[in-house]
Amino acid sequence: MGPIICAMLRLSLVIQLSLFFYTVHAQKADSVERSTDSVSILDSLPSNPLASARNFLEQWREQVDRYYTGLDSVKRGVAWQRPDDGRLVPSQVQQYISLVKPAVHDLQGKVTVLRKQTVPQDSTANSWRAVQDSAATLERDIESLLLDMQDLGDKAEQQQNVTQAAQEGTFWYHWKSIIQKNLEQDGLSQRYYDSAWDGRFLLILLSLIYFYWLYQMRRRAIGAEETLPLHRNQPWWIPVLKFAIFFLILLPLTSLRIPVIVLELSYLLIFGFLYLLIRSELSNQHLKMMQYVFFYYLLVLASNLVLDTGWMLRIIVMLINLSGICLLWHLGRKVDGKIPFDYLRPFSRWLLLIISMAAIIFNLFGFLNLARTCSIAGAVGLLQAFSLHAFRDMLSHDLLNSYENSKEDRFINRFDKQKILAALRRIIGLFAGILVIIIWANTLHITSEIRRLGDRLLNNTHTIGGVNYTYGDVVLAFAVIWTANWIQKNLKDLLDQPDAKKNQRRTALLPLVRVVIFIVGFLIGIRILGLGVDKLTVIVGALSVGIGLGLQNIINNFVSGVILVFERPFKVGDYVELADKKGQVMQVGIRSSTLLTDQGAQVIIPNGDLLSGRLVNWTFEESDIRLNLQLTIVTARSIEEWKKWLEDTITSFKEIDRSLPMKILTKDITADAYVVSIQVGLQNVQQIEWFRSKFLEQVKAEAVFHDSKVTSA
Structure with missing residues (x-):
């Protein structure tokens, strides 16, 4: 009965795929994709439908890459547009979109049909799931392509409206069209609030947890008749400001595509909140510096909102950019390293200087789109550099406050304060790097290019022997193994309690648990790389001879450690005697154990000797x-x-x-x-x-x- 059912499933699959490929072949081909669809796809179907599906996916991927290449060319034409191209370039953009967009929709339908195919329950099931995963990835790329086309079309339409308003001669309508065109370039109509809500809900949850943590700290401090060290006499709205800063700083992590206008307003609010948060701790010089930066940022936003081909506005924008260069040069002189608003690191300062000078040069030669992009990117980058520095200091201060206001039996006191602070700064530095890439990619309008570059670097398949892997898999596997190693190293701190007797009972199996955690993490990492357990078994079998000969003492101590963990002939605190060594057990490891002798020396004894030697435990029945x-x-x-x-x-x-x-x-x-x-x-x-x-x-x-x-x- 089983073989008959399998045969019927295979026959049903062949019929479904035949209908699918017939449908694809029967659809009317667009002029842009005739070269791809000219190859008959039904010839290879009866013999190997899986290979045919892979072949079509490869062809469609090449076709999407060609569409992206054409779109990048059109974007470059728009970016390098000069004032005298105000009529020609928008019409070319509209013509390109009207020609390509129907073909992209047609291709999207084909990919969707393939993604929804029924997976056969036989030996090819895993291969078909891989095909469907590739189809889903390709479908997302096509959706991103359509969004880019829609965004480019909206910008071209607004450019045509500006040209038409200039010809009609209506003053207010002309300025209204200019503002709408610039807002459109900043992503005003971009569908940002309709997507990525799962990431925003997670960020809201994290922000609420952070707010609750601040509230608990403040309540404990007031209850103890103390004040928080960072802000003397904190009012109730300080945690609210920190909650808002935390949410706005991390908001770009929820979506790769963010309208520039959202970034402009976000950092405007962040800088204002930071000013309210620490103004009582700043000197008059630092307050003036913050005010200069804030005023410069507002001038950049306002001037680029009304930027047009007229020389008067262009000169004003160039003067504002020049004042920004002077401000950046002044920020290169370090005054007080404890204040995040008086100094920029050399790399950040020179990068912002180059961007600001590029804005002036592009403006001078008439490339207004590029000038406007660089000007806004420089202003947002300046506020981002200050805000990320202040954000790191804010979280570090909050962590220190948590240590100072917590009782000795609190969970946080199990960890070393300096190590936790160093780890927090490294984590914030990692996220800050990701935020810089996301924000600059959006302000420079190169999000699609960055995404495709990352996709090629991380998702392209490479082969070593019979193992297929991607660099993304390597990074993920490394992260999993590193996390497992960090957990097993810090497991004792996570489980320890101030009461030593409870620690003895709680951590009896700690050495074995640490080994199990690392082994599980290692196996997960190997599996992520695509190396099956069967192949890993072959490798382990090949190495077993060498391990048995060269590492037999280590293996002996390891196995003895496992036996000691389960049999427990002694525990931490016992007074034991082995040969000429006598002392108290300080640590029971998976490979060796440590004794503290009566003379105060710490002796490390291999577990193999403890298990095979004549051991005397003077406090075997007592835990004292x-x-x-x-x-x-x-x-x-x-x-x-x-x-x-x-x-x-x-x-x-x-x-x-x-x-x-x-x-x-x-x-x-x-x-x-x-x-x-x-x-x-x-x-x-x-x-x-x-x-x-x-x-x-x-x-x-x-x-x-x-x-x-x-x-x-």
Whole structure:
């Protein structure tokens, strides 16, 4: 019955694909794509439909690339448009779009039909899913192409309206057309708010979490009758401003295509919010600098909003750009590194200077579209440089405040403050780099080019042997393995609690869990690269001989560590003895364990020796931590007085565990000395060295005071 059903499914698939390719072949070919559709696609269908589908996808991909090449050529013509081309270029754009757009819609229908085909449940199922994934990617590229054509057509239409208004001679209608044309170039009619809402909802959720964190910090600080260190006497609206800044700074991450007008208004609000946030902490010089930058930004936006072919406006815009160059040159002199509004890094400053000078040159030679693009990009880039620096400092201050206002048992106190700050700065730097690329790509109107370049770099398939991979897969696999390695390294900090006894119970299987996390992350990374488990098994089998011969001691210690984790013949804090080594267990690792001897030395012992050797555990049934000391006292003072003094001195230490009985006994005597044995419980194994040092120092001082001699062992 099974083979009959499989045969029927294959026959049904062939019939469906035959109808699909017949439909594609029967559609009327457009003049732009005749060269591609002239090849008959039905010839190879009966023998191998999967190969035919792949062949068509390759042809359609080449066709989309040709459409993009033509569109890039038209965009360059628009960008390098001069004032005397005001009538010719828009008409050429409209002619190109009317010719190509129907063909693109036709191609989109073909790709959609292929993407919706039923996947057969046989050995070719995975291959067909890969074909459908490629078709879905191609469909998204076609949608992006249509959006670019729509945007370009709207700009050409507004340019024609400006030319027509100039001919009619109506003053207000002419200026209205100019403003509409410039707003259209900034993406006023771009369909931004109809898409990417999933990313915006996630960003809103993250912003609300950040706001709640600030609110909790402020409430704890007020409850403790303190103020937050960053802003003295914070009013209630400070967290609201930070919430808005957090949301607006990260907003470009939700979509690759963002209208320039949205970026202009976003950074206008961000800069204003930052001014309100830290103005009380700035000097008059810094306040004036912020005001100059803000005024320059407003002038750039206003002048480029009404920029036209008239020389008067062009000269005004060039003077504003020249003032921006002077401002950037002044910002190259570092005044106070703690304030993010008085200094630009050399790379950022020189890049903005080049962009501003390019705006003046393009304006002077009549390339107004390029001049306007560079002018706005320079102004937005200036505010972005300041805002990202202030954003990094804001989050760093908030993290420090969280450390200062949190109790000792809070989760955040398990991590080292400086390491967390360094990690936060690296993460913010990574996201800042991504934001710079996204914002500059949108302000320079090269989003499609950047996206296609990234797609070619990350998604083109490469082959090594029989393994197919992409650079995107390599980056993702590296990120997964790095994340797994970071988690297993910091797992102890994530699980530790201030109570040492709870840590002993909670982290009993910690070494094995760390290994499992890394192995799982490594296998996921290998799978992302397209290397199947069967191929990995072959590689492991080939290396097993070398591993067995060259790394047998390491493998022995590793397996012994796993056995120790499950059998638990000792645990952290136990007092054990192995051959001539005696001490307390400080750490149980997956390859080796660490003992702290009575002399204060830390001894690393391979787990293989611990498992195979004769091990004595003096505290096997107890979870307590005890320190054993031996003092030889030569004195004329009564031994009972010494014991009383030793008991009082040990009790004065806060590190001791008072729930455990203290033992101070006379072990041996000689002709002129007493040998006293001391056993005391401690709260944490890490406190042994410190307690031993301070205690022996006090014993020595007491012996000198009473003219006695004391030696320890």
